[in-house]
Amino acid sequence: MCLKKEAPQAQPGDGIRSLKSTMLFRTVNYELYVKPNLFIMGFGLVAFLGCTGYIAYMRSKFDGLGYYPAIKEDGHEEYLKKKSKWD
Numbered sequence: 001m002c003l004k005k006e007a008p009q010a011q012p013g014d015g016i017r018s019l020k021s022t023m024l025f026r027t028v029n030y031e032l033y034v035k036p037n038l039f040i041m042g043f044g045l046v047a048f049l050g051c052t053g054y055i056a057y058m059r060s061k062f063d064g065l066g067y068y069p070a071i072k073e074d075g076h077e078e079y080l081k082k083k084s085k086w087d
Contacts, residue, residue, distance in 0.1 A: 026033055067079040 066082040069077050070080045071077055
């Protein structure tokens with residue numbers, strides 16, 4: 001008696017998981033075959049927003065110091081403090 005394993009039928013919503021593919025394709029495209037992990041996704045979002053917020057904060061602090069880039073006669077760039085015409 002020979003038992004054959006039947007391939008599971010594709011269900012609606014299976015997407016690319018139901019297609020026949022090689023192990024190399026599954027390894028390279030790992031994110032297509034696993035369920036989304038909400039904890040990792042939330043952690044990544046918080047980390048990304050934290051880094052973006054820190055860069056924006058540092059940029060606003062630098063702009064608040066009152067320096068501007070000036071190019072000298074020899075071609076190099078130097079940051080000078082803004083001066084008032086009254087000084």
